[in-house]
Amino acid sequence: MSFFERLKTEASVEWRAYTEHPFTNGLADGSLPEAAFRHYLVQDYLFLIEFARAYALAVYKSPRLADMREAAAGLSAILDVEMNLHVKLCAEWGLSPSDLEQAPPAAEMLAYTRYVLDAGMRGDLLALKVALAPCVIGYAEIATRLASRPAADAASNAYRVWIAEYAGVPYQEVAAKARTHMEHLADLYATPAREAELIAIFKEATRLEADFWEMAWRTGQAVA
Numbered sequence: 001m002s003f004f005e006r007l008k009t010e011a012s013v014e015w016r017a018y019t020e021h022p023f024t025n026g027l028a029d030g031s032l033p034e035a036a037f038r039h040y041l042v043q044d045y046l047f048l049i050e051f052a053r054a055y056a057l058a059v060y061k062s063p064r065l066a067d068m069r070e071a072a073a074g075l076s077a078i079l080d081v082e083m084n085l086h087v088k089l090c091a092e093w094g095l096s097p098s099d100l101e102q103a104p105p106a107a108e109m110l111a112y113t114r115y116v117l118d119a120g121m122r123g124d125l126l127a128l129k130v131a132l133a134p135c136v137i138g139y140a141e142i143a144t145r146l147a148s149r150p151a152a153d154a155a156s157n158a159y160r161v162w163i164a165e166y167a168g169v170p171y172q173e174v175a176a177k178a179r180t181h182m183e184h185l186a187d188l189y190a191t192p193a194r195e196a197e198l199i200a201i202f203k204e205a206t207r208l209e210a211d212f213w214e215m216a217w218r219t220g221q222a223v224a
């Protein structure tokens with residue numbers, strides 16, 4: 001079993017709660033209340049700014065030049081590609097990038113990003129990549145599952161652009177590379193004695209991902 005498969009198996013309860021959260025099913029069939037999606041997307045913009053910082057930390061934590069290039073590519077994928085989706089979708093609500101940047105940060109967004117940054121700050125590059133894995137690799141898995149649903153790309157589904165972005169080849173390639181790189185780091189640095197620590201990091205980051213959906217999901221319930 002690969003390192004990533006072992007992490008997922010150890011965190012299977014948390015992984016299911018995250019990847020099969022009702023919010024994701026609401027995206028697939030278009031039934032998610034718009035208020036929930038909007039709250040999510042604004043907080044996700046702030047999240048991505050902090051994640052870009054985590055990738056910058058990964059540049060710093062890189063033992064080798066090849067690791068550094070990998071982290072720099074991750075940083076660029078966020079700043080130059082992924083955030084454009086948020087800017088484009090939020091413009092439809094009349095929100096500018098500076099409105100987004102000035103939005104009040106939610107506790108769940110802060111909890112998750114602080115956790116990842118701290119795991120990376122006190123740990124090595126592998127610990128940081130394990131903390132980032134539920135995000136990068138998880139979204140690729142979620143979007144692939146959602147895209148297989150018939151309603152996912154219906155013209156009536158307001159969330160089809162979001163699904164197509166994460167299910168699309170460029171994002172899937174970023175996620176596949178992140179996974180391969182993490183496996184490589186695990187071969188080099190994951191000893192049996194460290195496995196429990198790495199599993200704990202993966203579990204916690206996965207739980208914080210589910211909390212992120214839950215935060216936005218609650219907004220939708222409050223309005224509905």
Ligand SMILES: Cc1ncc(CO)c(N)n1
Binds near residue numbers: 047134136
């Ligand atoms: C909360 C969250 N997790 C993962 C991703 C994928 O980059 C994202 N944009 N937001």
